[in-house]
Amino acid sequence: MGPNMLILASAAVLLLCGAANAARILALVPVASRSHHIWNSALTVGLAKKGHQIWALSPDNLEDNIYPNLTQMVIKGTYEKLREDFTMESFVEDSPFTFLKTMWAFGINVCRYESSTQAVKDLLKMPRDFFDLIITEVVFGECMFMFLHHFGGGTRIPVVGITAFGMGPWTDVLTGARTLPSVFAFPILPYVSKMSFTERLQNTLLTGYHWNNMIREYYPEQQKIAEEAYGEPLPPLIDLASNISVILVNNHYVLNGPQAQLPGIIDVGAMQCSPAQRLPKDISSFLNEAKIGAIYFSLGSNLMSELLPKDKLEVIVATFASLGPGIRVLWKFDPKVPIGHLPSNVLLKKWLPQEDVLGHPKTLAFVSHAGLLSTQEAIYHGVPIVAVPFFADQHTNARRLVELGVAVHVDFLTLTKESFKEKILNVTINPRYAENMRKMSNLLRDQPETPLDRAIFWVEFALRQGNDGMKALRSAGFDLAWYQYFLIDVLAAVLIAIVSPLLLIYVTMKTVMNKLRGNSKSKKKKL
Incomplete structure (x- = not known):
């Protein structure tokens, strides 16, 4: 039996073994981010291995899909459309408020395009009672909540939310929780939990601004897009999303x-994290032959090194050349794009198996944009970071990594060869960065089960318990206005109860004193 037949046979056995408890699951994962696709795919593939039948609606295609029970409904053309509308490399210059507006435009443009594609139209043609459970991303794909209505999510079948973006106000809207601006830094601000008064003030203003625009502008626009695609009026998308009782963050x-x-x-x-596997021969040889060690440089799946300003690329190349032959640099960069003279210690690759590179014993440091997924993978494999954040949570991640002693921060806008080289060498030579990162890696790995096993448990929990069981997880806070949740109305009533008697006493005493003064003046006049 050949290797391909063996793989297919193994998949068939897995399918048959899980057939008794197999469910038909729809995964709505429309966010246009290849790194998020990797995270989402960890769950969909994990569920497929358990024998469940999965239909995944996504702009990404799992190229090595060997599971006959994992059907990919690919939304074509999303990334091409995004590149027409946005240049992510330029976001580094945006203020937090400007960046928020850009992200709302991003979510609306993606939904407007994807909701009109053939993959979405094909899904709408499927029988309404076809699926047993829906998994849906909860941010930047809100128009797809129309499928919760279409397939009875939250009424006929349970719904599980997922988000690779982590915690934020977007999870608050759907769960009734409220992240406190006093201790929870909005993810696009370069703050951590302990904020100064000025930082808390800015954080509160930005959080309130986000809340207001989500409710008053963003969701209504998504509503219009969803109803246009659906062809008839829909319940409010926020009401549909309130049927999500579990969110995997x-x-x-x-x-x-x-x-x-x-x-x-x-x-x-x-x-998405997993132990490192064997690297392709050319990459493995390049790393193994490094006398001192190697640097891995990647800006993730959305930012592209090839599109950085020419002057910055010249600084980066000169810095790598100045490191000397003993330190090699593996750079995620399309080799077909002209870059000028390339130093002999640098190898360009359009795509790299990131976790396998980070897990290689010769990898000393990771020059990264400090995106959440890349940061987690660096922690998992114990590799310190040279953080070059551009936008969103990258600034927050970079600041926290620096405070934890596992990274140095590089300002891309003021990048110079001297400062960049100094910070790279600091991380690679000073052993405290690697030691601190090893401690973080131990904490991340020390769990009673893997995060993937935990995610699968909760999906199957929702299948077992159904909508009635999931209602036990619904917070009473969902039905409270923000001023009720934060007890503003109660505090106002208490304040009135305290102030009113004091005010009454003050007015009474003032009246009495005025009367006494009036009587005193009258007596003086008579005299």
């Missing part, structure tokens, strides 16, 4: 710090 205290959470918000941070 890409969060772990080792990086994000401890947070107060509802029982229906499940941490499955680093769900």
Whole structure:
């Protein structure tokens, strides 16, 4: 039996073994981010291995799909459309408020395009009672909540939310929780949990601004897109999303710090992480032959090194050349794109198996944009970071990594060869960075089960318990206005109860004193 036949036979055995408890699951994963696809795929593939029948609606295609019970409904053309509308490399210059507006435009543009594609139209043609459970991303694909209505999510069948973005106000809207601006830094701000008064003020203003625009502008626009695609009026998308009782979030205290959470918000941070595998021969040889060690440089799946400004690329190349032949650099960069003279210690690859590179014993440091998924993988494999954040949570992650002593921060806008080289060498030579990162890695790995096993448990929990069982996880806070949740109305009543008697006493005493003064003046006049 050939290797391909063996793989197919193994998949068939897995399918048959799980057939008795197999469910038909729809995974709505429309967010246009290849790194998020890796995270989402960890769950869909894990469920397929358990024997469940999976239909995944996504702009990404799992190229090595060997599971006959994992059907991919590919939304074509999303990334091409995004590149027409957005240049992510330029986001580094945006203020937090400007970046928020850009992200809302991103979510609306993606939904407007994807909702009109053939894959979405094909899914709408499927029988309404076809699926047993729906998994849905909860941010930047809100128009797809129309499928919760279409297939009876939250009424006929349970719904499980997922988000690779981690914790944030987007989970609050759906669960009734409220992240406190006093201790929870909005993910696009470069703050951590302990904020100064000025930082708390800015954090509160930005959080309120986000809440207001989500409710008043963003969701209504998504509603219009969904109804146009669906062809008839829909219940409010927020009401549909309120049927999500469990949300699997890409969060772990080792990086994000401890947070107060509802029982229906499940941490499955680093769900995509796994032990390193053998590297392709050319990459393995390049790393193994490094006398001192190697640097891995990648800006993730959305940012592209090839599109960085020419002057910055010249600085980066000159810095790598100045490291000398003993330190080699593996750079995720399309070799077909001209870059000028390339130093002999640098190898370019359009795509790299990131976890396998980070897990290689010669890898000394990771020059990274500090995106959440890349950061988790660096922690998992114990590799310190040279953080070059551009936007969103990258600034927050970078600041926390620096405070934890596992990274140095590089400002891309003021990048110079001297400063960049100094910080790379600092991380690679000073042993405290690697030692601190090893401690973080131990904390991340020290769990009673893997994050993926935990995620699968909660999906199957929802299948077993159904909608009635899932209602036990619904927070009473969902039905409270923000001022009720934060007891503003109660505090106002208490304040009135305290102030009113004092005010009454003050007015009474003032009246009495005025009367006494009036009587005194009258007596003086008579005299």
